Amino acid sequence: MSAGTLTPSETRVSGDYIEQVMAQVKAKNPAEPEFHQAVQEVFDSLRLVLQRHPEYREAKILERIVEPERLIMFRVPWFDDQGKIQVNRGFRIEMNSAIGPYKGGLRFHPSVTLGILKFLAFEQVFKNSLTTLPMGGGKGGSDFDPKGKSDNEVMRFCQSFMTELQRHIGPDTDVPAGDIGVGGREIGFLFGQYKRLRNEFTGVLTGKGLNWGGSLIRPEATGYGCVYFAAEMLKTRKETLEGKLCLVSGSGNVSQYTIEKLLDLGAKPLTVSDSNGVICDPDGIDREKLAYILELKNVRRGRIRDYADKFKKAIFMATDIKSDHNPLWNIKADCAFPSATQNEINAKDAANLIKNGVKVVSEGANMPSTLEATKLFLENKILYGPAKAANAGGVATSGLEMAQNSARLSWTRAEVDDRLHKIMIAIHDNCFRTAEKYGTPGNLVNGANIGGFLKVADSMLDQGLV
Numbered sequence: 362m363s364a365g366t367l368t369p370s371e372t373r374v375s376g377d378y379i380e381q382v383m384a385q386v387k388a389k390n391p392a393e394p395e396f397h398q399a400v401q402e403v404f405d406s407l408r409l410v411l412q413r414h415p416e417y418r419e420a421k422i423l424e425r426i427v428e429p430e431r432l433i434m435f436r437v438p439w440f441d442d443q444g445k446i447q448v449n450r451g452f453r454i455e456m457n458s459a460i461g462p463y464k465g466g467l468r469f470h471p472s473v474t475l476g477i478l479k480f481l482a483f484e485q486v487f488k489n490s491l492t493t494l495p496m497g498g499g500k501g502g503s504d505f506d507p508k509g510k511s512d513n514e515v516m517r518f519c520q521s522f523m524t525e526l527q528r529h530i531g532p533d534t535d536v537p538a539g540d541i542g543v544g545g546r547e548i549g550f551l552f553g554q555y556k557r558l559r560n561e562f563t564g565v566l567t568g569k570g571l572n573w574g575g576s577l578i579r580p581e582a583t584g585y586g587c588v589y590f591a592a593e594m595l596k597t598r599k600e601t602l603e604g605k606l607c608l609v610s611g612s613g614n615v616s617q618y619t620i621e622k623l624l625d626l627g628a629k630p631l632t633v634s635d636s637n638g639v640i641c642d643p644d645g646i647d648r649e650k651l652a653y654i655l656e657l658k659n660v661r662r663g664r665i666r667d668y669a670d671k672f673k674k675a676i677f678m679a680t681d682i683k684s685d686h687n688p689l690w691n692i693k694a695d696c697a698f699p700s701a702t703q704n705e706i707n708a709k710d711a712a713n714l715i716k717n718g719v720k721v722v723s724e725g726a727n728m729p730s731t732l733e734a735t736k737l738f739l740e741n742k743i744l745y746g747p748a749k750a751a752n753a754g755g756v757a758t759s760g761l762e763m764a765q766n767s768a769r770l771s772w773t774r775a776e777v778d779d780r781l782h783k784i785m786i787a788i789h790d791n792c793f794r795t796a797e798k799y800g801t802p803g804n805l806v807n808g809a810n811i812g813g814f815l816k817v818a819d820s821m822l823d824q825g826l827v
């Protein structure tokens with residue numbers, strides 16, 4: 362895929378080395394398939410890079426970049442509303458600080474394991490490098506499930522979680538943010554406890570409330586950025602989003618603001634989902650329906666099936682865990698914005714998307730496509746924006762929040778949105794040009810992986826063996 366201008370023997374030499382390191386990664390990190398998948402995808406892009414830069418192999422950059430700088434795992438005990446003791450597991454992966462303090466979200470979801478967070482932290486290293494801002498990579502979270510918990514239970518959990526985490530983070534060390542299950546409510550409780558324990562009011566978390574150090578546009582940033590990235594991809598074929606039919610999965614933070622920006626740009630979003638099922642609204646999700654989704658998900662914390670009771674033409678399809686495909690990806694459309702979770706598009710889903718005429722896939726979620734699905738998108742010349750490029754707007758705007766906190770001032774909504782937009786254009790441009798430079802024009806997977814890798818690898822070389 363990424364062999365570019367290599368001769369067959371050169372390809373074999375760097376390929377053999379990459380396979381050796383990959384085998385070590387699998388042996389040293391057993392039972393972490395998502396981590397293996399994320400590493401494999403980056404390594405597949407690096408063959409020509411390693412051929413052109415023998416110094417990376419000499420300095421064992423690959424062996425070092427897959428090894429977290431620090432892993433923190435801890436017990437999180439808390440009392441539920443019945444006064445019973447509950448125990449969860451907390452994590453923070455401090456993956457790579459070559460270009461800045463560790464930065465990356467916290468995920469609260471029952472599926473959280475060490476392997477899931479290692480994949481996310483690894484992806485974050487390259488994503489943060491692409492943003493043009495000085496941020497290293499990290500990720501953390503817990504197997505705690507906020508769904509069905511009272512606000513008081515969520516607060517007690519967050520306070521216990523931060524009681525341990527606070528000794529490992531700081532505004533110049535490691536700056537967590539939100540992710541699945543961690544929104545404004547959770548960031549508030551976490552920030553309050555940090556401040557109480559440390560007696561410091563600093564920018565130690567991003568995604569904060571506007572009254573206490575947050576940035577305008579941070580809640581919108583991942584979704585907006587993902588749509589800006591899709592618009593840039595379409596521009597290379599002299600097209601726009603105007604009038605395009607769009608599939609969006611999930612109904613959380615990223616999905617909500619993806620839909621809002623699609624409406625701003627004249628597109629027609631047709632779908633949303635949650636873990637219980639899919640809504641398809643043939644009339645399109647307009648601003649009134651979007652306001653309903655925001656209230657349902659962010660205030661009432663309800664299930665997406667309620668949408669079909671409220672808007673009669675919409676169809677609800679319940680999740681069938683035995684099915685080999687997701688019906689959401691089998692609807693006729695022009696663009697797809699996977700915005701729920703990892704591996705939500707398998708090879709069959711990718712084939713369905715292609716068959717139904719989808720020309721653009723812009724990934725809001727992290728690693729939503731399996732390796733087989735990604736391969737199909739590339740082979741079929743889909744305009745495919747991989748997550749570490751397409752969803753980098755969230756962390757980029759977190760970087761802007763850090764800059765505002767350090768300067769102790771706040772920028773206007775228009776100023777932050779303009780910076781976000783320019784960053785997304787720059788990320789697309791970097792990926793597009795890097796893909797060409799390394800002999801695979803149009804392959805933004807290679808462009809993102811190589812573009813993100815070079816900056817981190819060169820910084821690691823500069824800083825010696827640490």
Ligand code: NDP
Binds near residue numbers: 540635727755
């Ligand atoms: P939210 O918690 O706000 O929303 C997540 C949505 O995805 C919910 O609708 C949820 O449904 C659905 N979902 C989660 N897990 C599953 C699952 N296993 N199967 C089916 N549906 C699922 O999270 P975000 O919107 O913040 O995050 C969504 C994705 O975007 C994640 O991959 C995240 O890593 C990525 N991302 C987020 C960023 C941010 O700034 N928030 C930045 C960059 C990437 P349910 O309520 O039923 O669980």
